[in-house]
Amino acid sequence: MDERADVPTVARVAVTDEAAELLRRLVGANGPVMFHQSGGCCDGSSPMCFPDGDFLLGEADVHLGDLDIGMDRSVPVWMSRSQFEYWSHTHLTIDVVPGRGAGFSLEAPYGVRFLIRSRLFSDAEAAALAAL
Structure with missing residues (x-):
C-alpha cells in the first residue's frame, strides 16, 4: 500500500x-546493473x-520500477518515454531463456x-495506477 491506505501499490x-x-x-x-527496455533498434x-x-x-526515459533480486539488491528498469506511451497499460516481467x-x-x-x-x-x- 502507498501512503493512502485505500490505494494499493502496483508494480x-x-x-x-x-x-x-x-x-x-x-x-x-560487474557490480550494480540496470535494465533499459530497447525500443527496437x-x-x-x-x-x-x-x-x-x-x-x-x-x-x-521513464523509471518503471526496481526488480528485487534478493540479497538486499535491486535492479532499476527504464524505458524511453515514447515507448512507455504504448506499454503503459502493461505489466512487464523480465525472464531469461536459452539462446543468443x-x-x-x-x-x-552466458548463452x-x-x-x-x-x-x-x-x-x-x-485504477490503482490512475489514482497515483
Whole structure:
C-alpha cells in the first residue's frame, strides 16, 4: 500500500526467479546493473542489461520500477518515454531463456538472453495506477 491506505501499490515490473539468479551473478561479476527496455533498434525490442550508469539516461526515459533480486539488491528498469506511451497499460516481467543474448547486454556471454513477458493490467491495477 502507498501512503493512502485505500490505494494499493502496483508494480509495473517483475522478475522471474531464474532471471533474478542470473542478475545476482551479473552483479557479482560487474557490480550494480540496470535494465533499459530497447525500443527496437540494434537488438530488437529486448530488455538490455548494462552496468549501472553505462547507459546514459535523460528526460526522455521513464523509471518503471526496481526488480528485487534478493540479497538486499535491486535492479532499476527504464524505458524511453515514447515507448512507455504504448506499454503503459502493461505489466512487464523480465525472464531469461536459452539462446543468443543481445550483443550489448551483459548476459550475452552466458548463452542466454533476457526477454519480456507482458500482460495487460487488470481493471483494479489500472485504477490503482490512475489514482497515483
